[in-house]
Amino acid sequence: MDAEGWGGFLTPLIRVIRMSLGRYPSSYYILCATAFLMMLSISMINPILSIYAKSIGATGVWIGYAVSGYWITRVLLEIPSGYISSKYGYYRPMLAAMVITLVGNVLLVFIKTPVQLVLVRAMKGIGGPLFFAIAMTFMMNLFDAEGRGTAMGVFQGIEFIGTIIGSGISGYTIDVLGFKGGFVVAVGLSALALVLLVVPKGLRVAAVAEGTRQPLKVGEIFEALTNRNVMIMALATLAEFIMSTGLIMTVVPLYAQEGLGFSLTEIGFIMGARSIGFVIAMFTMGSISDRIGRKPVLLFGLVGTAIMTVIMSFMVSFYTIAGIICVIGFTSGAIWIIGPVLSSESVRPELRGAAIGAYRTFFDLGSLVGPILMTIVMDGYGVTACFYLASALLLLNLPTTMMIRRTSIPEAGSGEVLH
DSSP states (O other): OOHHHHHHHHHHHHHHHHHHTTTSOHHHHHHHHHHHHHHHHHHTTGGGHHHHHHHTTOOTHHHHHHHHHHHHHHHHHHHHHHHHHHHHOSHHHHHHHHHHHHHHHHHHTTOOSHHHHHHHHHHHHHHHIIIIIHHHHHHHTTSOHHHHHHHHHHHHHHHHHHHHHHHHHHHHHHHHHHHHHHHHHHHHHHHHHHHHHHSOHHHHHHHHHHTOSOOOOHHHHHHHHTOHHHHHHHHHHHHHHIIIIIIIIIIHHHIIIIISOOOHHHHHHHHHHHHHHHHHHHHHHHHHHHHHOHHHHHHHHHHHHHHHHHHHTTOOSHHHHHHHHHHHHHHHHHHHHHHHHHHHHTSOGGGHHHHHHHHHHHHHHHHHHHHHHHHHHHHHHOHHHHHHHHHHHHHTTHHHHTTOOOOOOOOTTOOOOOO
């Protein structure tokens, strides 16, 4: 995308952010900027990770393990992250997450074997829930129900502007600097994110103040886990992330390089195209769900993503695949934006951390299982079978999504928003 194209895309997003400046606290924007840098550093690596794993000797399912390594530890920590934030506050866990991520990026520079790659990715997975899940819980407590969908949409949209830029330049960066050079760039970005979290006083003070509560009890965590809406959202999220990490992030890069002959730069642009659609969804579907309800937006995301995934299996040219994957970014973004909002609104305010942890556990479980499952299916049945499987898993969630219950959690200034 040329400079004029980027300008035309980013201008309306910047306008949305400016319109919100008078309504949102400064700590919210610092958190958005920090998340942006985190996602930028992650996206310098993820789009080409399966190709890198193969270049250092990974074959078959070990390619899936390399992608899944990051999610092995995350899946175990998402629910405990709610307890951690209730006991230690929001700021210290987020700070620890930044340090772990930075150290992990440094170690990636020295990777020599697939086993080392899996282990370092697993270490980085410790930082994921300590930052993203806790940041979401912190942010949910900054807003009432009427503004929560919009605030979450802007937050995740800014995150994935980082994904657009990171994914778009990842292939070119690797072509120019090599894999190690790309990892060094990621180190610099994560270091800058750490500085942004530590230096500004506003976020630190707000996060510490918001985190002074009694730790969650086991019974309260179980209450969140058994909530119908939370579990329905968790299953939809599981299917979406099997598609995202298993198909889009693992199978598609390998297929594009080996089956279609695309360069690393072109593969990076394709991943960036998905992120463009995703960001558009983040800046629009949150506010739409505030008006028409969460369920219709979630249904749109599931059906639209399933249809476009099958259509993509027939595409072979760079521009058609980039266009389809951009639309998939938009439809899957509708699922992403609903996840944390629906989960947090379906439980009592004090259980939001546990509810978001439950939702994100299935987020991580899909990311853990997806690459392994899809590489097995690809080896045994071919690439096309991966597209059909991903689509079928999404459609299986339609009956349960129709069972989402309307709910109204007592909260000052809030109304019923689940339809």
